Amino acid sequence: MLRTSGREKVLRYALMLLVLALTVGPFLWQLSTSLKDTTEDIYTSPPRFLPQHPTGHNYAEVADTIPVWDYAFNSLKVATAAVLTNLVGAAMAGYALARLRFRGRRAAGLAFVLALLVPVESIVIAQLTLVRDLQLNNTLVAVVLPGSVSALNVLLMRNAFAALPYETEEAAVIDGANAWQRFLRIALPSVRGTLAVVAIFAFMGAWDDFLWPLIVLSDQHRFTLTVGLNYLHGTFTQNPRLVAAGTVIAVAPLVVMFACLQRYFFRGVGEGAVKG
Amino acid sequence: MKIPAVTTRAGRVLGALGPWLFLLPALAVVAVFSLYPFLTTAHQAFTDARTLTPGRWTGLENFRAMLDDEQFWTALRNSALYVLLVVPCTVLLPLLLALLVRKQLPGVTFFRAAYYTPVVASVVVVALIWTWMLDDRGLVNGILRAFGAGPVDFLGDAWLLLFSAMALTVWKGLGYYMIIYLAALGNVPRELHEAAAVDGAGALRRFLSVTLPAVRPTMVLVAALSAVAAFKVFSEVYLMAGPTGGPAGQDTTLVMLVQRTGTGLNGRVGYSSALSLVVFVITLLLMLLVLRAGRVRGEAGHARGDDSHARHGHGRARREERG
Numbered sequence: 001m002l003r004t005s006g007r008e009k010v011l012r013y014a015l016m017l018l019v020l021a022l023t024v025g026p027f028l029w030q031l032s033t034s035l036k037d038t039t040e041d042i043y044t045s046p047p048r049f050l051p052q053h054p055t056g057h058n059y060a061e062v063a064d065t066i067p068v069w070d071y072a073f074n075s076l077k078v079a080t081a082a083v084l085t086n087l088v089g090a091a092m093a094g095y096a097l098a099r100l101r102f103r104g105r106r107a108a109g110l111a112f113v114l115a116l117l118v119p120v121e122s123i124v125i126a127q128l129t130l131v132r133d134l135q136l137n138n139t140l141v142a143v144v145l146p147g148s149v150s151a152l153n154v155l156l157m158r159n160a161f162a163a164l165p166y167e168t169e170e171a172a173v174i175d176g177a178n179a180w181q182r183f184l185r186i187a188l189p190s191v192r193g194t195l196a197v198v199a200i201f202a203f204m205g206a207w208d209d210f211l212w213p214l215i216v217l218s219d220q221h222r223f224t225l226t227v228g229l230n231y232l233h234g235t236f237t238q239n240p241r242l243v244a245a246g247t248v249i250a251v252a253p254l255v256v257m258f259a260c261l262q263r264y265f266f267r268g269v270g271e272g273a274v275k276g
Numbered sequence: 277m278k279i280p281a282v283t284t285r286a287g288r289v290l291g292a293l294g295p296w297l298f299l300l301p302a303l304a305v306v307a308v309f310s311l312y313p314f315l316t317t318a319h320q321a322f323t324d325a326r327t328l329t330p331g332r333w334t335g336l337e338n339f340r341a342m343l344d345d346e347q348f349w350t351a352l353r354n355s356a357l358y359v360l361l362v363v364p365c366t367v368l369l370p371l372l373l374a375l376l377v378r379k380q381l382p383g384v385t386f387f388r389a390a391y392y393t394p395v396v397a398s399v400v401v402v403a404l405i406w407t408w409m410l411d412d413r414g415l416v417n418g419i420l421r422a423f424g425a426g427p428v429d430f431l432g433d434a435w436l437l438l439f440s441a442m443a444l445t446v447w448k449g450l451g452y453y454m455i456i457y458l459a460a461l462g463n464v465p466r467e468l469h470e471a472a473a474v475d476g477a478g479a480l481r482r483f484l485s486v487t488l489p490a491v492r493p494t495m496v497l498v499a500a501l502s503a504v505a506a507f508k509v510f511s512e513v514y515l516m517a518g519p520t521g522g523p524a525g526q527d528t529t530l531v532m533l534v535q536r537t538g539t540g541l542n543g544r545v546g547y548s549s550a551l552s553l554v555v556f557v558i559t560l561l562l563m564l565l566v567l568r569a570g571r572v573r574g575e576a577g578h579a580r581g582d583d584s585h586a587r588h589g590h591g592r593a594r595r596e597e598r599g
Contacts, residue, residue: 015376016387023391023450029415030405043413046422085301093302102295108303115310121508121531122556125538125548126313126320146309149302179294208398210511211531215539226400230515233404240408247401258396262389265396266455 027251034058034244042240058245062232068246070221071228074140075207075250078224081144082206083199089149090198091191094157095183099169109158115151121211128215142216143224147206153198160194161187196264200257207254225250317556320549327543338550347525347533348551354513355530358442359506359562365446366502367495370453375487377454378461388458392451399448403515406444407431431516434526441512441527448512449505453498460494461487496570503562508555510535530555 029049035058036042036051062068096102097109127146128137136142164187172182188195210226217223223231229246258265321338325331342348377388394402409415410430420426430436464487472482510531513521519536521528528536534555538548 009381012376012379012381016384019373019376020387020390023447024393026402026405026409027393027397029409033408043418045418047415047418085305089301089305092298096295096298100295100298105295108299111303111311112306115306117560118310118314119504119508119556119559121510121534122552122559123310123313123317125534125543125545125552126316127309128539129316129320129545130309130313145305148309149305151306151310154302154306179298183298204396208400210398210400211535215535226398229400229404233407233515234518240411240414243404243408247404251397251401254396254398255393258389258392265392 027255030244031248033241034248036241038241058241059249062242062245062249065242066228066232066246067221068225068228068232068249071223071225072249074222075225078140078143078213079203079206081140082147082202085144085148086150086153086198086202087195090153090157091188091195092183093149093154094159095161095187097154097158098161099182099187100179112151112154116155120146124212124215127212131216137216138219138222140222140224143209143213144206146212147202147209150202150205153202156194156198157191160191164190193264193267196261197267200261200264203257204254314556317549317552320546321553322550323546324544325546325549327539327541327545331546334546338547341547342550342554347528350526351528351530351533352554354438354527355507355509357438358445358509358529359503361439362442362445362506363499363503366449366453366506367499369446370450370498371457371491371495373450373454374457374461375483378458388454391454394448395451397448399511400515402448403444403512406440407516410440432523434523437517437522438513438527441509441516444512444516445506445509449502453502456498457491457494460491464490493570496566499570500563500566503566504559507559507562 032049032051033042035054035056037053037055037057040048040052093108093112097105097112131137131142131145134142136145168186168190169182172186177185208226209224210230213224213227214230217227220231229243229250232246233243320331322333322335323331324334324337373391377384377391411417412427412429412432416430417427420428428436430440468486468490469482472486477485508531509529513527513529514532514535517527521532530551534548534551537544537551
């Protein structure tokens with residue numbers, strides 16, 4: 001066995017703490033800024049890390065400046081819709097690709113692989129034209145639609161279903177169950193882990209997305225949180241406390257979600273990286 | 277589990293249509309919002325379409341215009357620089373980080389999770405945090421001033437701004453690629469390390485001759501992923517440098533140019549589509565290039581393996597001769 005010596009341990013912990021300060025420090029600094037009173041000088045040198053008189057005032061004020069809670073609600077709507085459509089769409093298509101025999105299966109699989117090769121950034125302008133032709137521009141529906149079923153999720157689900165043993169389903173076939181019954185009652189419950197991964201990454205992707213909502217939303221009242229924050233930053237940079245409060249509102253739900261569902265986040269990285 | 281046979285007529289019809297009904301939602305979304313827009317992009321790249329006018333066929337005119345467009349060359353330079361400078365950092369730093377948190381010491385899972393936080397946060401959030409930290413009166417300059425240095429005008433100088441955005445991209449990706457490396461390191465057989473240690477190899481030697489060859493395929497994968505992502509960079513630079521791309525637009529990236537020319541009431545959709553096509557082609561080439569580079573190196577390693585194999589065979593032959 002390779003043993004960890006005392007000196008190595010000290011060195012490792014020291015380095016780990018240093019990296020911790022570099023990765024999490026900026027978030028804490030932002031939180032601290034958001035809690036600082038308007039009378040407190042935030043530009044001191046050396047910087048003061050803790051607010052002298054912690055206050056929630058900035059959160060109230062950012063809500064007066066931009067409808068930040070409406071934006072958060074818009075983001076929540078978009079993210080929830082993306083989770084549902086991705087779960088349903090990707091699970092169904094993944095099951096067909098992995099388990100059903102029919103003409104054209106290879107072609108269908110190829111369509112998803114091709115879609116995976118097209119970067120969103122290179123088709124946003126065409127997507128905008130399309131959404132405008134459908135008279136959906138400047139709506140939350142348009143924000144959801146292009147990412148409502150991602151090709152990557154379909155292929156993830158396909159792999160999950162393909163990894164299940166055939167025997168369980170064979171028994172059901174003998175019992176006379178059709179494809180839908182096998183899908184809903186046997187296959188789906190066996191891939192709960194991958195479903196969780198798809199749900200979490202769909203939520204995170206939709207909540208954090210910036211380029212597409214920025215392009216498609218022009219009406220201030222319909223902004224999602226990321227576009228709203230960009231707007232806040234552009235208009236009110238003179239008070240960093242407000243921007244800080246806005247960013248804390250935007251990041252808090254995801255940090256909580258991550259803290260609770262950590263292992264699925266890590267699993268998703270492994271599976272997504274292998275396929276993507 | 278006993279499942280009753282289908283007896284309803286609806287059930288039988290569904291069964292017959294089966295596979296395609298399963299595929300319909302996903303296939304429709306992918307076809308309408310991914311493949312079709314790609315085809316329109318490829319078509320409009322050869323027209324002079326604008327936001328409100330359909331445009332007519334102009335052949336290679338957009339691409340010719342691109343050659344004379346100074347903005348295009350600036351944007352291409354910035355996106356290419358982004359790849360050149362971000363990818364090496366993204367391949368190496370997360371690997372070192374993974375090696376740091378690899379050992380099962382008490383509390384190490386907490387550190388791993390904490391390092392992942394920037395990945396979870398929206399790019400908009402982290403870009404705004406960095407903008408505030410790098411402000412000429414912000415945290416970083418506050419610390420520098422306390423040591424009697426600075427202030428450094430991170431957000432006012434075109435080059436510093438671009439480098440800051442690159443640092444942000446690397447920082448945001450650290451945790452993500454660390455997890456990929458951790459998975460790969462888990463597959464390195466322990467015995468190899470132990471054998472090398474018994475042979476008297478130091479930590480650095482073990483890293484170079486045991487760990488590095490084992491994670492090489494993962495490094496290629498990370499290089500491919502981050503090269504593609506870096507070339508398509510938009511949000512970091514857009515948020516830190518502003519919609520117009522910093523001083524005199526010097527920090528505009530290619531995707532920022534796509535967004536700027538293609539949107540708005542009088543957007544040059546045709547020209548923007550041509551730029552999009554360039555983004556697509558270069559992204560694809562980058563991916564192929566990195567994967568190919570990885571395969572060539574992999575084959576070289578393989579050849580070396582064959583070589584040692586041959587030597588072993590040789591040894592055996594000689595032994596047999598002697599025997």
